[in-house]
Amino acid sequence: MSEDIIVERREAVQVIRLNRPEKKNAITRAMYARMAAALQEGDADAAVRCHVFLGVPGAFSAGNDLSDFLAVATGGEAGTEVFDFLAALAAARKPVLSGADGIAVGVGATMHLHCDLTFATPETVFRTPFVDLGLVPEAGSSLLAPRIIGHQRAIALLALGEGLSAAEARDCGLIHRVVPAAELEEAVLAAARAIAAKPAEALRITRDLLRGPRTEVLARIKEEAEHFRARLKSEEARAAFTAFMNRRKGG
Ligand code: COA
Numbered sequence: 001m002s003e004d005i006i007v008e009r010r011e012a013v014q015v016i017r018l019n020r021p022e023k024k025n026a027i028t029r030a031m032y033a034r035m036a037a038a039l040q041e042g043d044a045d046a047a048v049r050c051h052v053f054l055g056v057p058g059a060f061s062a063g064n065d066l067s068d069f070l071a072v073a074t075g076g077e078a079g080t081e082v083f084d085f086l087a088a089l090a091a092a093r094k095p096v097l098s099g100a101d102g103i104a105v106g107v108g109a110t111m112h113l114h115c116d117l118t119f120a121t122p123e124t125v126f127r128t129p130f131v132d133l134g135l136v137p138e139a140g141s142s143l144l145a146p147r148i149i150g151h152q153r154a155i156a157l158l159a160l161g162e163g164l165s166a167a168e169a170r171d172c173g174l175i176h177r178v179v180p181a182a183e184l185e186e187a188v189l190a191a192a193r194a195i196a197a198k199p200a201e202a203l204r205i206t207r208d209l210l211r212g213p214r215t216e217v218l219a220r221i222k223e224e225a226e227h228f229r230a231r232l233k234s235e236e237a238r239a240a241f242t243a244f245m246n247r248r249k250g251g
Helices: 029-044 066-073 081-090 107-114 141-149 151-159 166-171 181-196 200-211 215-232 235-250
Strands: 005-010 013-018 050-054 059-061 096-100 103-105 117-120 125-127
Touching: 005 029, 013 029, 013 059, 013 181, 029 050, 029 081, 050 181, 059 096, 059 107, 066 215, 066 235, 081 107, 081 215, 096 107, 096 181, 103 107, 107 125, 107 141, 117 166, 117 181, 125 166, 141 151, 141 215, 215 235
Parallel strands: 013 050, 050 096, 059 103, 096 117, 103 125
Antiparallel strands: 005 013
8 A cells, every 4th residue: 555655764864755646745634744753753863864855756745735724624623733744844953855846836845945955857846826825825934935035036936826947946045956857866865865974963063053043933833823724714715725626526
């Protein structure tokens, strides 16, 4: 039976793969929980030197599962899985790398703001249709995106929902490198192996200096989450989720 998240160790590199191709790697609550646990377990294990997030060909992730959102919009409990994952990602003590091909939507785009090195294929488009869904930015993106890619690009991405091509994402500093699809995984894994081979303590201090204290970003993730939870129950959001579900039925 296939697993939606596959966690494997490749020597000192922990690979966390989103593996739900039939839904373009839309992320369910169970998938968030598994990814959060993997980050925490890898951080606690001295044999792991860095984490790598990968998707499947054509889809890094279509973001949060919209049926989970619709369940909350229609009265269900939000749960803590998304928040727990984002907190684990923002607080990760070891370097986090990622490789994206194709779809990188919602949290499938914003999670790269927490990564230390991201590779993407020319076919990749980063997109966050939060406002169109009646939602607000998450994952600390309202703080990190303006810092990393600049205010106007952040507005275009996070508020207008404009897509960012892989080349644009590289040019504005969201990602490290654009590589052909056939070379993506080996490029990410080679970078991960190189990181894993560095003197661990010097690398940890260097990364902590570059990232700075996590308190501000963790506080912003919490602040965004409060707005986000309220917005999930809004009429605007309910209408957008229902439209997506109906679009599927309509073909
Ligand atoms: N949540 C739940 N299911 C999703 C999903 C999501 N975020 N994204 C895609 N899927 C499902 C589709 O409903 C479809 O399921 P079905 O085959 O049972 O009908 C399947 O994945 C394939 O998606 P499809 O839309 O046919 O693929 P596509 O290549 O034409 O389009 C996207 C891909 C990502 C552009 C499109 O699916 C989309 O816009 N998804 C929603 C993205 C989104 O808004 N995410 C939340 C951000 S906060």
